[in-house]
Amino acid sequence: MSILATVHHHRELPDTPYNLWLQDELADVLDLPHDGTRVELIGGEIVVSPGPDYAHNVIVRTINEEFLAAKLRDPAFPWRCVQTQDLNLSDIHDGYIPDLCVLSNDNDRRAMTAQLKKVLPEHLELVLEVTSPSTAPDDRRPGMRRGGPSKWNGYARVGIPFYLLVDRDPKEARTTLFTEPDTATGEYRAAVSWEFGEPVKLPDPFGLEIPTDEWEPWQRI
Numbered sequence: 001m002s003i004l005a006t007v008h009h010h011r012e013l014p015d016t017p018y019n020l021w022l023q024d025e026l027a028d029v030l031d032l033p034h035d036g037t038r039v040e041l042i043g044g045e046i047v048v049s050p051g052p053d054y055a056h057n058v059i060v061r062t063i064n065e066e067f068l069a070a071k072l073r074d075p076a077f078p079w080r081c082v083q084t085q086d087l088n089l090s091d092i093h094d095g096y097i098p099d100l101c102v103l104s105n106d107n108d109r110r111a112m113t114a115q116l117k118k119v120l121p122e123h124l125e126l127v128l129e130v131t132s133p134s135t136a137p138d139d140r141r142p143g144m145r146r147g148g149p150s151k152w153n154g155y156a157r158v159g160i161p162f163y164l165l166v167d168r169d170p171k172e173a174r175t176t177l178f179t180e181p182d183t184a185t186g187e188y189r190a191a192v193s194w195e196f197g198e199p200v201k202l203p204d205p206f207g208l209e210i211p212t213d214e215w216e217p218w219q220r221i
Contacts, residue, residue: 002073017046018044018095021039021041022118032048036051036096039094042094042096042149042150042154043154044149045148053066053101053132055168055216056130056218060083060128062211063210067079067102078105079104079105079125080104081102085119085188086118087127088120089157090119090120091121094154096151098166099129099215101124102162102206103123103124103125103205104125110123111123121159122159125161129163129166130168131165131168132168133218137150139167141149152178154186155181156170156178156188157186161179161181163178163188164178168217170217170218174193175212176192176198177191177192177200178190197212199211
């Protein structure tokens with residue numbers, strides 16, 4: 001079978017983009033470098049993006065450290081984090097690489113025991129995306145720069161309970177927690193936001209407060 005895909009140019013693919021992504025062959029078929037370049041399927045489209053900058057990674061680290069600190073304070077704290085983990089949205093044939101995934105202790109152990117290369121939505125309680133100039137339209141609600149479904153739609157469609165979006169756009173510079181996913185419409189029904197500098201307060205079942213004083217927008221282009 002030959003599938004026609006568009007990634008800056010037309011190329012014949014030996015299988016569907018989803019099947020190639022699932023088999024970890026899509027990047028090689030597209031002759032992409034193995035240098036941190038991310039290849040994702042968002043709304044059925046192949047999306048290639050460069051690795052993030054340092055300030056982006058610091059935000060991810062800050063959130064990760066707050067979960068770790070909670071675990072150290074209370075060994076019964078039931079949540080664990082993993083970064084840049086492939087997520088197989090099998091119901092919609094998309095494949096994402098969230099900046100951070102939050103799993104329960106039980107699901108963390110199940111994933112490790114099964115030696116999964118790609119986790120499934122039912123393993124996750126929260127996903128984090130931090131925007132960059134190249135990825136922001138894919139992470140937010142669909143808008144002028146993205147007419148088709150975005151990750152916001154995909155995460156809601158597969159029922160991930162919490163989607164935390166840190167938007168580093170200088171015009172935004174805020175963090176939004178989306179909740180109450182509607183799997184039928186692919187939309188989150190509720191949201192709360194914090195400006196950079198305000199602590200992000202994750203509600204139950206997490207009960208964490210994340211400082212954002214050192215978070216910076218990306219530099220204007």
